[in-house]
Amino acid sequence: MKSVSYDSHLKVCQNKDWAIHKRECTALQEWAKAAPSPELFVPSDAVRCLGRLMWSRQKKGPDSTWRLKTREIDAMQSHRASLQESSFELHTHLSHALVRYLGIGSSEELVQFGSSSPRDLVDIISRFVTNTFSITTPTLTPIGASVSPTIALINHSCEPNAVVVFPRASETPSTHEPLMQVIALRNIEPEEEILTSYIDTTLPKALRQSSLKETYNFECSCPLCASMVGPDPRESVFCPKTCGGTCPAPTDESDVCRCVKCGAVVKNADAILDAVGVGQEGLDKATALQFKDPVKAKQLTTNLIPILTSSGLTPSSHPLLGLIRLHQSLLVESLPSPITQEALDDAIRAATRSNTGLAAVLQYGHPVRGIALAELGKLLAVDEPTPRESATPAEAALLYPPSGPSRLKLAYQTLVRARNELLVGFGTVNEGGQVGKDVRENIVALEKEIGVWKQGVKNVLEDTPKLARKP
Numbered sequence: 001m002k003s004v005s006y007d008s009h010l011k012v013c014q015n016k017d018w019a020i021h022k023r024e025c026t027a028l029q030e031w032a033k034a035a036p037s038p039e040l041f042v043p044s045d046a047v048r049c050l051g052r053l054m055w056s057r058q059k060k061g062p063d064s065t066w067r068l069k070t071r072e073i074d075a076m077q078s079h080r081a082s083l084q085e086s087s088f089e090l091h092t093h094l095s096h097a098l099v100r101y102l103g104i105g106s107s108e109e110l111v112q113f114g115s116s117s118p119r120d121l122v123d124i125i126s127r128f129v130t131n132t133f134s135i136t137t138p139t140l141t142p143i144g145a146s147v148s149p150t151i152a153l154i155n156h157s158c159e160p161n162a163v164v165v166f167p168r169a170s171e172t173p174s175t176h177e178p179l180m181q182v183i184a185l186r187n188i189e190p191e192e193e194i195l196t197s198y199i200d201t202t203l204p205k206a207l208r209q210s211s212l213k214e215t216y217n218f219e220c221s222c223p224l225c226a227s228m229v230g231p232d233p234r235e236s237v238f239c240p241k242t243c244g245g246t247c248p249a250p251t252d253e254s255d256v257c258r259c260v261k262c263g264a265v266v267k268n269a270d271a272i273l274d275a276v277g278v279g280q281e282g283l284d285k286a287t288a289l290q291f292k293d294p295v296k297a298k299q300l301t302t303n304l305i306p307i308l309t310s311s312g313l314t315p316s317s318h319p320l321l322g323l324i325r326l327h328q329s330l331l332v333e334s335l336p337s338p339i340t341q342e343a344l345d346d347a348i349r350a351a352t353r354s355n356t357g358l359a360a361v362l363q364y365g366h367p368v369r370g371i372a373l374a375e376l377g378k379l380l381a382v383d384e385p386t387p388r389e390s391a392t393p394a395e396a397a398l399l400y401p402p403s404g405p406s407r408l409k410l411a412y413q414t415l416v417r418a419r420n421e422l423l424v425g426f427g428t429v430n431e432g433g434q435v436g437k438d439v440r441e442n443i444v445a446l447e448k449e450i451g452v453w454k455q456g457v458k459n460v461l462e463d464t465p466k467l468a469r470k471p
């Protein structure tokens, strides 16, 4: 049997957790016994988090902390009375799973959790769905669910002025869990509302709106959703006459699209619509296969990206950006050992396209941009297994990624940009989070390497005339 233990200095946490842990441990064992397949041995993060909420409601006695927490959670917004039909399935599924996890056999048994009826249970589920945050690693991979009644007071905008992150604060010893923080992405004026984004804002308006409606039950009227100005880079195609401008991508409602710069008309609207449809389907499939069958997922992204690119979509457009980002992570995950120049260069090209796309749709300092730039910078800084023989300057200018000293210089510049953005997105007080601190170390190491290289060149230059003078 596998076991996890608390560090000696985390005894306080262990004692605090104990009351709930006793119940959770039994519930997890019972759940695993009834699981139809090994992938379902552990309930979802949502069910586990809801289980903890219910056990904390069940906890009676003089412990005022639990009472306070329960009161705060009960004060959070619920949409029970106005649930969208599209979210019935999610709520029903969560209710069934929760009841099974808690081992509740009848509605009378709900009373011990402070709920008198299934209606109360739907309220709890709705509060949970409406107010939960994903817990993320320092590189923004979701690893769990969390409820913070205070942070849940913050409303949504697709153009947020703040973000919720979990940076490892500089004064926190590395063994402690990083805390949830709200970081301002720009100066926020007194009386100005603090707004975060609940969803992926790289998605086009229709998808953002449907996701907000389904999960949070409101229609967003933020400046980005209300904006009618110019094509949205999330759904745009390059000018068919390659004038440098872009055109709004065709949609089912409107297939007459013109370049905003030169007015040229997009002729292949149907082909673009088809490519977007196929791309969306492929992205869903590849995302589902990402961990189960990464080879197949990579095959899908490899085949689909050229189709969408040749239809004219810009790299910031949906679903091309999603495919490029997934492709990059699949390439990085499958880098061979020892690494080959070809695999490394492929990963760098994909990371560069991801960054180009993200820069067009996310504001400066957004944590996702910072992390993506750091990934690109780190890839560029990897020692080249077989650097290219020096080409002429004209040839070299056409080759990407560059090789040799130019590559080192680009790695350095990219990491500096990454650090500046990470300081914004994860907070200067947190030194840009764990990734910000790692990047700073990479920059220092590169400065030394570039310094050594420059010194080497200087030495060669100084020695060359003397050597040339030799008979």
Ligand SMILES: C[S@@+](CC[C@H](N)C(=O)[O-])C[C@H]1O[C@@H](n2cnc3c(N)ncnc32)[C@H](O)[C@@H]1O
Residues within 6 Å of the ligand: 076, 077, 130, 131, 152, 153, 154, 155, 156, 157, 215, 216, 217, 218, 219, 220, 221
């Ligand atoms: C996490 S809560 C935010 C706090 C909530 N407004 C409250 O008073 O408790 C999310 C809910 O707030 C509302 N909400 C958040 N942002 C909104 C927005 N931009 N426009 C309209 N309603 C919004 C929606 O009802 C949503 O389900």
